[in-house]
Amino acid sequence: MSDAVREAFRIQEHYCAAMDAPIYARICAAVAEGLSRDSAVGARVLDWAGEPTRDALPLRLIGGLHALVIAGQDDELAAVFDGAVADGAAIVSILERVLARHEAALMPWLDGPPQTNEPGRSAALMTGLLEIARRHGPRIEVLEIGSSAGLNLLIDRYRFDLGGTLVGPVDSPVTIVPDWTGDAPEAVPIEIVSARGCDVATMDATDPAVEARLSAYVWAETPTRLARLRAAVVMLRERGVRLDRADAADWVEARLAEPQAAGVTRVLMHSVVWQYLPEPVAERIRVAMAAAGARATDERPLGWVAMEPDRSLAHQVVRVRSWPGEGDWQVLATAHAHAAWVKYGAVAAGEGIVLPAGAKITV
Template sequence: MATEAEVREAFRIQEFYCRHMDAPMYARLCAAIADGLRRDSRTGVRVLDWPGEPTRDALPLRLCGGLHALVRERRDEGLAAVFAGKIMELDAIAAALNAALVKHDEELVPWLDGPPQTNEPGRSGALMVGLMEIARRHGPRIELLEIGSSAGLNLLIDRYAFDLGGTRFGPPDSPVTIRPEWRGEPLAPAEMEIVSVRGCDIQPLDATDPAVEARLLAYVWPETSARAERLTRAIAMQRERGVELVRADAADWLEARLAEPQQAGVTRVLMHSVVWQYLPEDSANRIRAATAAAGARATAARPLGWVMMEPNRAFAQQIVRVRSWPGHDGWEVLATAHAHGTWVKNGIFEEDRRPIELPKSAKVEAG
């Protein structure tokens, strides 16, 4: 069980990352919670007496998602003023927060029950950097297997249009264009055909359910309206044609998929983003072992790839890296990226190797 001091520190860490990620309102909110959260609500007590590791459990984002849902539903004028930037002083923000917790206690407690679902279509832009590298190495045809798919929005990667610093890919008439701010080196184009996309999640969400859509939108930081619009368009794409997403343990599912016959001339690729930290150690070890075994069996006709976008907390950014078999079994770092895909920096530069000055703990889910 975390101490109250550790819980408050978790909110200070999230404040730090929000500031670093250009979300000043959420930074103020997290600072006010860290300093001013009281025990006069069930929600407040549960947060301050958190039974797990609050930063690893993304506790700040669980609570902030619930608060944002109240604002989106126009349920609390005080919180709405905080989110609109009309209340700036931390003491006043804390007062509005604690009043909202008392007033909406029963509604907010369930938001603490599970990790935040920050399924973000913008992450597909960073993942595409890795997939293009796999296509350059092993040929254009790719079969995608995604673990931790959440609501399956990145399973639409074959239906999105991409503009990656002028390198374009995907159907030009797609309702969603992934166009991150491009930094660093130009992306070398690669011919690529995504022949299939499948995914799993331990607790998948049906994004086409209006209640689930509302929940996903509550986890979108309010400063980033473009993300909310993109999310809405992606969900509309799912309503038009669904994705292949099943409920399964990631290790169980991947082991079964890697044991299936593989079509000649198609590279099978494991893909994931902001997932690894949530896996139990046993599951992570099984995935490593299953992938290494499949890699040892891979041939030029039936290659295997692994593409990930996962956080390096010491640098407050995501790292895009790849490995593939045969011939490229060592990890290669290709790019860094914003946690929501707002920007992608192709290539690794000296400034990317200098860690930022962190608060006391570096363990935090960026959101």
């Protein structure tokens, strides 16, 4: 599997370079070109039994490395993460030593997928919710899958500046302002009447150990993200969210079977989660949403808002669909993986975004 593993790190290098993360791009390139089996960690990475890209193996490893840096446990590694060491061969040499001396600390980071619960993604998701509100009215019930620690379930409590369109409480302790390109979304009334989520492996961000884990998955190039994450955790400590530990398909089917209030649009929402769902789970969700869409009425509409990656573009695509109506996907925007920037309105009439030849967007 070593060839597939090295390719996974090259793919992640491409993503990181495209997302203005040169430090992480250099680390991925170093692993792809020079990682050996001389350490137990290196051997486990190179002999990965699963599908390394789908398993987000590069982010598992880098999360563990960043945790060491945040905890102040390795000055040599810190020099890589702060950009002081940029030479590829030097990075390879440092990583080999780090993997050997921190085997016990790093191995657990390979055991499970990364938990990048990024509040900034709420900005991209809010553009989709605004479009749903424009179509069907202001009152929205949010159902999120892949909620992780539930930080995006605070979407009704964050303040947003979306290209000049202001949304959310003015006294929010967290204001999210992505770099914006294109027209601003229409400033329509929106009221999130409830927000509920699920994850197959929920996390309690109010636990200091969990907060530290989430912090490790914040890329070293973006300290403002880390400050925002910590502020969001404070909001959770003050008032929690409704977060269930459940299989996504089981949970969606159960939520769609529940009574829906008149005048409220029920919206399935997710970000950077679809790629991690087993295909049978994803298909059950598609089937359940199609069936619920067929039952939707003007009084009880249904929507779907997704922010998911397209590998050919190396960034995210924000799309919506809703019922009653044809339920076709409409592309609203493209976005940085952490929604540091949003490019809004790049839509060809009736077709969605104009993509390069061969690009595919599927959910």
